[in-house]
Amino acid sequence: MDQTNHFFNLGYGWLCKHCSAADTEAKHQHPTVRAGFFSHPDPEKKESEPSGLALATWTDSSRHALTCPRCGIEETIRDA
Numbered sequence: 417m418d419q420t421n422h423f424f425n426l427g428y429g430w431l432c433k434h435c436s437a438a439d440t441e442a443k444h445q446h447p448t449v450r451a452g453f454f455s456h457p458d459p460e461k462k463e464s465e466p467s468g469l470a471l472a473t474w475t476d477s478s479r480h481a482l483t484c485p486r487c488g489i490e491e492t493i494r495d496a
């Protein structure tokens with residue numbers, strides 16, 4: 417099984433699709449135009465970014481359900 421409704425199996429862990437999409441969207445935001453000039457974020461005012469990948473953890477030792485530590489989404493895994 418390579419993916420479920422909410423997670424991708426990377427071979428070394430299960431990645432949350434929702435958090436991964438949000439991370440990708442955040443990385444591809446374009447600068448805004450104000451009064452004909454591009455405004456860029458101030459390097460002094462860095463926003464806190466999530467560190468690393470949103471790898472899910474098993475909810476218990478039976479390994480029948482995954483949960484994302486960042487967004488909290490949970491999914492029961494069939495045929496795991």
